Amino acid sequence: MPLLKTERQKEIYKLLDEREGAFKQCGAKADAENSFPYENIEELKKIGFTSLTVPKEFGGEEIPLYEMVLYLEKLGQADGSTALGLGWHLGIMMDLAERRPWQADVYKEVCEHAVKEGALLNRAATEPKTGSPTRGGKPETTAVKQSDGSWKITGRKTFTTMSPVLDYFLVAATDDETADVNEYLIPRNTNGVSIEETWDSVAMQGTGSHDLVMQDVIIPAHYLVEAKRNERKARPSGWLLHIPSVYSGIARAARNEALKFATTYSPNSIVGTISEIPNVRRLIGEIEMKLHQSRQILYTTARAWDEELENRNQMTAQLQVAKYTVTNTAIEVVDLAMRIVGARSLSAKNPLQRYYRDVRAGLHNPPMDDAVIALLAEQAIQSFK
Ligand SMILES: Cc1cc2nc3c(=O)[nH]c(=O)nc-3n(C[C@H](O)[C@H](O)[C@H](O)COP(=O)(O)OP(=O)(O)OC[C@H]3O[C@@H](n4cnc5c(N)ncnc54)[C@H](O)[C@@H]3O)c2cc1C
Structure with missing residues (x-):
């Protein structure tokens, strides 16, 4: 392309x-x-x-x-x-x-x-009790307004990606007075902020997605940066395409690794390389087909977001279908690439085994597959009422 x-x-x-x-x-x-x-x-x-x-x-x-x-x-x-x-x-x-x-x-x-x-900044929204914030769970992290207008934040966030290097955390917390869920900006060097190194995931290990712990963290009044977070969530979010972009990249890396292997590996049972064997060619062709389809969806959707400003409010389904398609296709592509390379793909030295682990994480980044399917079903049924 x-x-x-x-x-x-x-x-x-x-x-x-x-x-x-x-x-x-x-x-x-x-x-x-x-x-x-x-x-x-x-x-x-x-x-x-x-x-x-x-x-x-x-x-x-x-x-x-x-x-x-x-x-x-x-x-x-x-x-x-x-x-x-x-x-x-x-x-x-x-x-x-x-x-x-x-x-x-x-x-x-x-x-x-x-x-x-x-x-660098990132959002720390997930908590042990809420699971994915996309499900609507209420943060147990609390924000208590002080007499001088400042806020005292206390709680724990899980999955804080890039925690070793973040300068700012965007933290969802429940206002203990109004029960509203608001978003607060917390600079890293604020007293009471610490990182607990809990991240032991075999997928995306290098994201450093440890726990963010906030113990009586005091921030100024204007660091309540966005009130009533849930109102934002109703809007389509083009920027979330950053997620499928990453997994599409992992799939392309797996494809390149498989092609490099197929065009150089020459066992002594054949003349030439395995890239000439029909079964291997079929797998390569399938990878190309899948990547072509998913990248078309990814880039067409991104371009539509940029160019059709008047349609953005109707783009939720399109954006979610792009995420679903690209991340699931990426998992399939890595699998096909590993079939081409064979048992060597499972060697600790081979990058394919890392892609295999990493690409799975896409299923657990928002929006989750079942939510996408439910949205499509709802829209289809509504259109017939
Ligand atoms: C690599 C990686 C990086 C991440 N980075 C960040 C980050 O920077 N910031 C951040 O805030 N989060 C981050 N997350 C967390 C992510 O957004 C999710 O919150 C997290 O993966 C938990 O999602 P889950 O679906 O596994 O958990 P849960 O929501 O607990 O779900 C577990 C299971 O229960 C089901 N389930 C639970 N509740 C419901 C419900 N109400 N309705 C239907 N089914 C339900 C789910 O379908 C699933 O099968 C990251 C996750 C990963 C994997």
């Missing part, structure tokens, strides 16, 4: 391409050692990746969704964990730029921090 259309796209893609080998190596090391890909994040900061979705007025690039998808897919091809982490940051910044829900001075401060020093 000819995806690179503008000079900027070619330039940024090239920057990522030149670093792909190093990103891959760092990601594999973080996975093998249960650590975090610090060098990848530092390098991405150096090349200005953290400010790509910050508005131009604050010195960012203000890239559209299509470009974010393009770069995250490319980064995901090198390391899924790095890409998912950066994807949360870039996606949230894009959403904030489009909606502008925060008080202007707080927003400016965070944007300028991201541009000048590569500051």
Whole structure:
């Protein structure tokens, strides 16, 4: 698919391409050692990746969704964990730029921090008792208003991706007086904030998605950045396409690994390589078909979000179908790639075994499959009433 259309796209893609080998190596090391890909994040900061979705007025690039998808897919091809982490940051910044829900001075401060020093933020929404916040569970993290107007936040969040390097946490907490669920901005260096290293997942190990613990954390009144979080949730969220972009990248990495193997492996039972064997060709063709279909959906949806502003409110199903299709197809593609490579794909040294583990995580990033199917059924039934 000819995806690179503008000079900027070619330039940024090239920057990522030149670093792909190093990103891959760092990601594999973080996975093998249960650590975090610090060098990848530092390098991405150096090349200005953290400010790509910050508005131009604050010195960012203000890239559209299509470009974010393009770069995250490319980064995901090198390391899924790095890409998912950066994807949360870039996606949230894009959403904030489009909606502008925060008080202007707080927003400016965070944007300028991201541009000048590569500051990173992510949402810490999941808790042990809520499970996925998309199910509507209420945070047990509390926000108590103090007599001087400041807030005292106490609670624990699980799955805090990029926790080793985040500068800001966006925390959903329940106001103990009104029972509203609001979102609060918590800078990392605030007293009472700590990270408990609980992340032991075999998938996306390098995301460092540890627990965020907040014990009597005091933040100023205006760090309640978004009141009544649930009202936001009703809106279609184009920026969430950062998730399928990453898994599409992992699938492409698996495809490349299988092709490299098939075009060089020559057992002495045949003349030439296994790429000439009909069964292997069939598997390669199936991978190409699946990737072509899922990338069409991914990029067409991103472009529609960018170009058809008047239709955005009707795009929920389209966005969710894109996430469902791309992540499930990515799992199938990695499976097919491993069938081509055979038992060697299970070697700890082979990147395919990591892709196999990593790609599964897509099922547990929002929206979940059953919710997508339920939405489609509901829309279909409503259209017949
Ligand atoms: C790699 C990775 C990175 C992540 N990064 C972040 C992050 O940065 N920030 C963040 O906040 N979260 C993050 N998450 C958490 C993620 O968004 C989910 O909250 C988490 O994966 C838990 O989802 P779950 O479906 O497994 O859990 P649950 O919601 O507990 O679901 C478990 C099972 O119960 C079922 N279930 C539970 N409740 C319901 C219900 N009400 N209706 C129907 N079925 C239900 C589900 O279908 C599922 O089968 C991350 C997750 C992963 C895997």
